[in-house]
Amino acid sequence: MDRFKLVLQYFQSNSESISNGICILLSLISVKLYTSFDFNCPCLPQYNKMYALGVMFVPPVILFFLGILVNRHTGVLMEEYVRPLGKRNKNPAVVKFLLSAVMQRSLLAPMVWILMTLLDGKCFICAFSMNVNPKHFTGMPNSTGLELIKILAKVPCKEDVIFKNSSFRKAVSRYVRCYSQAIGWSILLILIFLGTVARILKPCFNYGTFLQTRYWSNYLDVEQKLFDETCVLHARDFARKCVMQFFESMREDAALRLPLTYALRPGQIQSEGAEEEEDRLHGITRLDQVDHLLQSWYECKPELDVTKMAYKPKVCITWEDHNGKVLFSEV
Amino acid sequence: MDKVRIMLQFLQANQESFMNGICGIMALASAQMYSSFEFTCPCLPEYNYAYGIGILVVPPIWFFLLGFVMNNNISVLTEEWKRPVGKRRKDPSVLRYMFSSMTQRALIAPAVWIAVTLMDGKSFLCAYSATTDLSEFLNESHQNLPKKALIKLQATIPCKDVFDEHAIISRDAATIYIRCLSQACGWTFLMVITFAAFLMRAIRPCFTQAAFLKTKYWSHYIDTERKLFDETCKEHAKSFARVCIQQYFESISGEIVPQLQLPQKKGKGDKEEDGEKQKSDEEKLLGVRKEEDMNKVLWNWHSCKPPLNISKRAQEANGHVHSYSSSFSDEYITQTSEKKTAVAYYSKV
Numbered sequence A: 001m002d003r004f005k006l007v008l009q010y011f012q013s014n015s016e017s018i019s020n021g022i023c024i025l026l027s028l029i030s031v032k033l034y035t036s037f038d039f040n041c042p043c044l045p046q047y048n049k050m051y052a053l054g055v056m057f058v059p060p061v062i063l064f065f066l067g068i069l070v071n072r073h074t075g076v077l078m079e080e081y082v083r084p085l086g087k088r089n090k091n092p093a094v095v096k097f098l099l100s101a102v103m104q105r106s107l108l109a110p111m112v113w114i115l116m117t118l119l120d121g122k123c124f125i126c127a128f129s130m131n132v133n134p135k136h137f138t139g140m141p142n143s144t145g146l147e148l149i150k151i152l153a154k155v156p157c158k159e160d161v162i163f164k165n166s167s168f169r170k171a172v173s174r175y176v177r178c179y180s181q182a183i184g185w186s187i188l189l190i191l192i193f194l195g196t197v198a199r200i201l202k203p204c205f206n207y208g209t210f211l212q213t214r215y216w217s218n219y220l221d222v223e224q225k226l227f228d229e230t231c232v233l234h235a236r237d238f239a240r241k242c243v244m245q246f247f248e249s250m251r252e253d254a255a256l257r258l259p260l261t262y263a264l265r266p267g268q269i270q271s272e273g274a275e276e277e278e279d280r281l282h283g284i285t286r287l288d289q290v291d292h293l294l295q296s297w298y299e300c301k302p303e304l305d306v307t308k309m310a311y312k313p314k315v316c317i318t319w320e321d322h323n324g325k326v327l328f329s330e331v
Numbered sequence B: 001m002d003k004v005r006i007m008l009q010f011l012q013a014n015q016e017s018f019m020n021g022i023c024g025i026m027a028l029a030s031a032q033m034y035s036s037f038e039f040t041c042p043c044l045p046e047y048n049y050a051y052g053i054g055i056l057v058v059p060p061i062w063f064f065l066l067g068f069v070m071n072n073n074i075s076v077l078t079e080e081w082k083r084p085v086g087k088r089r090k091d092p093s094v095l096r097y098m099f100s101s102m103t104q105r106a107l108i109a110p111a112v113w114i115a116v117t118l119m120d121g122k123s124f125l126c127a128y129s130a131t132t133d134l135s136e137f138l139n140e141s142h143q144n145l146p147k148k149a150l151i152k153l154q155a156t157i158p159c160k161d162v163f164d165e166h167a168i169i170s171r172d173a174a175t176i177y178i179r180c181l182s183q184a185c186g187w188t189f190l191m192v193i194t195f196a197a198f199l200m201r202a203i204r205p206c207f208t209q210a211a212f213l214k215t216k217y218w219s220h221y222i223d224t225e226r227k228l229f230d231e232t233c234k235e236h237a238k239s240f241a242r243v244c245i246q247q248y249f250e251s252i253s254g255e256i257v258p259q260l261q262l263p264q265k266k267g268k269g270d271k272e273e274d275g276e277k278q279k280s281d282e283e284k285l286l287g288v289r290k291e292e293d294m295n296k297v298l299w300n301w302h303s304c305k306p307p308l309n310i311s312k313r314a315q316e317a318n319g320h321v322h323s324y325s326s327s328f329s330d331e332y333i334t335q336t337s338e339k340k341t342a343v344a345y346y347s348k349v
Helices: A002-036 A048-070 A072-082 A092-120 A122-131 A148-153 A168-204 A207-249 A272-281 A287-299 B002-036 B048-070 B073-082 B092-106 B108-120 B122-128 B147-155 B171-203 B205-253 B259-268 B272-285 B291-303 B312-316 B326-339
Strands: A317-320 A326-330
Touching (some): A002 A207, A048 A122, A048 B171, A072 B171, A092 A122, A092 A168, A122 A148, A207 A272, A207 A287, A207 B205, A287 B205, B002 B092, B002 B108, B048 B108, B048 B122, B073 B092, B073 B205, B092 B205, B108 B122, B122 B171
């Protein structure tokens, strides 16, 4: 019994810790992706902003969708949301809880990417170098005959010839990068602050309901896992029986060349293993039975009441005296 | 029971995570192959496009086919597709499910290659440098170059050491511009496939969840059944060989042992374990003792698969006479299944 408890606890903690692990892995992937991505500002007035803001916002959207995709709870959530009512009522609070959990985990990797771009500064410099007022900076190269905006647009490109022997480019980059980092750190601070406040204040609001919804959302997850596992076990036993039966059906009586009777076939001893196998099949032994089972699992989920199974009456022998009074009974 | 549960969970997870692991390895291999591949653009107008697009498109096809080859389930799928109907009808949705899950896994490595190629930009640069409109980067004094000469010049842009017309066109600016286009294409490509995958996986439960559960179960069943059949055949071959050799020795030694007496042999002074082992060998033979019978087993496994029905009634239906009506015999069978007694039926002699 204790072992069983340990196993179940492991299951329970495992699902959440797996989700957390995947979430963190995705964040690390986003960091690696950013560092290996070769940022390539076009240094042209009409394309700078588009490119930089694209690099800042398109990968987070991709990472967000990816986060939702790889999260196991998305499947649980969608199934619970779209299933027919069946014998089990739907609890919208559970669906909302699952949705918020999925969203929170999926938003981590995009936030990491956005913060990295802001703290690094390259995107910001590319996008907003043209919005800088050049009067604050000395050494602007004005001998090239290019317009001001084109010069400013070239600031992100280090190798451009017009900036040789000039500190103008470095000064502007540094200025814009400061802005970028300030915004990045502010966003980080706000997020951490919000997270802390939410955590501290959570017990103040409907904590009882929260405990219930958390229990039932975890229950749905474990139930789905156990169902899949039971199906796997069942399929294995079904297959084993099917193969055995097939071999035996090919069998012929050596002398008479006719199928042997059931009783005369050697090796038909019901061993312990066969007993257990039959139990695992739970009486589901035909194609249409399996199909019906799987169909009704979706269309008509069973009610949340296991009293019948938990308190199954056991077969016992009761000794009564001649008046009908029960003396004692044993299992 | 707990141990079985943990082991099975691990196995099931293991098979899926094994396939996912192979996917991941192939994706990493494709990224690594790209970085170690030495890209050399020909820098000639006639060949640039072919080379650039070739590098973009041919290795993904190769990775896709490799993904199919490395997936063990391809033979399961083909067998299920090609087998005669026999006693078991075919379910096209199961075939479709197996094919689609294999295709999804095989598409990951090609997608990684295409994404990495587009992000890097070299192949795009090579393919499109000659034909893109780079008039912005031309120096004003050379705006009126003849088209052919311009194309030839632009074709040399990808090659740093070949390009020498820095006065006419700014190579760095043009390179950066084309690489931007390439990266924009790459991000768009990633966005499109991620969104498509999201639609398929997250929105699918809205449409076909019940059918999906069925097809998932039966495709897993087909896989398990095939493995178990192979295992049973191996066990049978072992036992067959053992009994065959034993009988050969016995025939040489002059003792002729009729078949039906074999189980009694352990009383004849053999050791307990030998008798036990022989008994289990007999059981493992499952009654198939001749070459023709075994050939028939193997032939029928493909050409006439057994029906998906292992209830006791089906077991008794092998050539016996039912003297009862079907409803009565059903009741009888369900009652006797709990009691474990052997019931005598009469054969068709």
